[in-house]
Amino acid sequence: MAGGNAIRGSRVGAGPMGEAERGEAAPRRFVSFWCSNGHETRPSFAEEPGLAVPEQWDCPRCGFPAGQDRDNPPAPPKVEPYKTHLAYVKERRSDEDGAAILEEALESLRGRGLIQ
Template sequence: MATAGHAIRGSRVGAGPMGESERGETAPRVRVSYWCANGHETQPTFCASEDVEAPDTWDCPRCGFPAGLDAANPPAPLRNEPYKTHLAYVKERRSDEDGAALLEEALETLRARRAGLRHAS
């Protein structure tokens, strides 16, 4: 089937001849400078309203470190804890003696259950 060149043309939201008068006035804005420990400067834009304050820290988009408002004293990078297994967390909470006692208790319970199954059959 051939088309006659009558395609439906769409437009995106906000496109067209509309200007400020139809969309309303934009809110006043202010750019705030943040610096990270690597010396990167980031300048996000915030609303310049009196009841809105810029945050004290902002994540640097280049390196991911936290950035602060003071270029001379940027915040220190966050220290990431290495991944720990479940066993590592258990070992932090219990001593070797506690672990041996719990293991022995679990083995006794298992042996008693198996002995009861042998007598039942």
């Protein structure tokens, strides 16, 4: 017997983790959720009184929202494309407004002698 170390090869927290040490598992129920791509997800929830199951769950396969109604899943989120600053300005101003602002700026620069 070399050294007589009884816990050789162990680490903190290691050991048998049976039901006797952890306690009894809480009763669970599985709920099915479907996304608009037809993927089914079945997370489990504890059966506790007053514990509500969420109406929507994120699909782990595609990331779309999933609901409990297989025939009417929630619609996927609408993703708007990236807009530049110029695109936002064009939404607020007409071409005539832009021409007037440009002419005003040019007149200001001409008045200061910066352009001819």
